[in-house]
Amino acid sequence: MRDLSQDADRTDSALVGAYRSGDQAAAAELVRRHATSVGRYLVALGAPPSEVEDLIQETFFKAFRALGGWRAEGSFRGWVLRIAGNLRKDQFRRERGRLMLSIEDNDLVDLADPEGEMGAADLALRLEAGILRLPRLQRDVFLLRAQQGMAYEEISRALGTTPGAARVHYHHAVKRLKELTK
Amino acid sequence: MVDVAHGRSAWTEPEAAHLRECPGCAAEWRLTAGASAIGRGMEVDAERMSGAVLARLAAHPARVPSLHRSRWIVGLAAAAVLAIVALQAGSGNRTESAPAAAPTVLSELDGLTHDELLTVLDALDPLPVEAGAVPETVRLGDLTPGELERVLRSMEG
Numbered sequence: 001m002r003d004l005s006q007d008a009d010r011t012d013s014a015l016v017g018a019y020r021s022g023d024q025a026a027a028a029e030l031v032r033r034h035a036t037s038v039g040r041y042l043v044a045l046g047a048p049p050s051e052v053e054d055l056i057q058e059t060f061f062k063a064f065r066a067l068g069g070w071r072a073e074g075s076f077r078g079w080v081l082r083i084a085g086n087l088r089k090d091q092f093r094r095e096r097g098r099l100m101l102s103i104e105d106n107d108l109v110d111l112a113d114p115e116g117e118m119g120a121a122d123l124a125l126r127l128e129a130g131i132l133r134l135p136r137l138q139r140d141v142f143l144l145r146a147q148q149g150m151a152y153e154e155i156s157r158a159l160g161t162t163p164g165a166a167r168v169h170y171h172h173a174v175k176r177l178k179e180l181t182k
Numbered sequence: 183m184v185d186v187a188h189g190r191s192a193w194t195e196p197e198a199a200h201l202r203e204c205p206g207c208a209a210e211w212r213l214t215a216g217a218s219a220i221g222r223g224m225e226v227d228a229e230r231m232s233g234a235v236l237a238r239l240a241a242h243p244a245r246v247p248s249l250h251r252s253r254w255i256v257g258l259a260a261a262a263v264l265a266i267v268a269l270q271a272g273s274g275n276r277t278e279s280a281p282a283a284a285p286t287v288l289s290e291l292d293g294l295t296h297d298e299l300l301t302v303l304d305a306l307d308p309l310p311v312e313a314g315a316v317p318e319t320v321r322l323g324d325l326t327p328g329e330l331e332r333v334l335r336s337m338e339g
């Protein structure tokens with residue numbers, strides 16, 4: 001019988017290597033390890049709650065299918081978070097298309113002022129709304145740093161930038177969010 | 183702030199005092215702590231999720247080249263290895279401004295999509311490289327996308 005506690009002790013890189021060698025349990029452990037982080041990241045990116053689980057599943061499906069091309073230059077977590085971010089971006093584009101159809105249905109009031117519906121009294125809600133208004137790179141860096149607790153080095157590898165640039169994006173994001181949440 | 187928000191560290195007394203007196207830092211701390219809490223109560227059924235992912239992977243395995251395609255790809259891959267070895271051997275005499283004459287054998291790679299190139303790399307991994315046949319064991323699978331791009335560019339002269 002396989003001792004699952006061994007998986008918990010292995011690094012992500014070791015699990016990725018094991019999965020590449022055909023160990024399905026290693027993939028399951030990677031999902032167990034990172035699914036919640038991916039879900040929280042998707043929520044912060046504005047994914048509708050009803051679609052978060054599907055997006056998490058799609059994220060890991062795409063990640064494992066593409067593992068042959070992953071060169072382990074950054075962390076596995078950073079990599080799957082980047083895939084999740086890209087999926088959310090694609091979903092947002094599709095949503096925008098649906099919104100345009102809704103406008104034609106004369107449903108203008110709710111759509112024209114989405115923040116109004118959120119109340120905006122609570123800082124958490126204002127923060128979440130503010131995050132969605134940041135430029136994409138600022139938003140990604142801010143969330144990977146503040147929400148996910150990643151170091152600038154890890155962030156830069158996940159996003160294909162430099163630690164210094166990530167630091168600058170974070171600084172700008174914080175400055176902008178201070179204004180947006182006043 | 184991030185380390186404190188994620189429970190990896192704690193404020194010292196002077197830092198805590200500064201946060202109480204500095205509106206800018208207090209605002210940044212509220213943002214950081216607030217962001218670290220987004221989705222914190224979220225629960226994902228990881229067992230069900232991993233089962234679903236594995237089931238999808240089983241139903242949709244990564245593309246496996248057909249026999250005919252495999253032969254073609256292995257041929258290309260072997261040619262690519264030879265070309266890279268030749269490039270490596272000649273790299274000592276080369277400068278950036280005067281690239282060595284490029285073998286043309288890899289021109290067939292130019293028309294491949296990214297996925298097809300990945301398939302070439304996958305097919306390349308199991309290829310045996312005889313010990314002593316080359317000065318260094320070099321495989322396409324060892325190259326980063328950037329390096330692979332440079333190889334392809336060098337093929338174009």
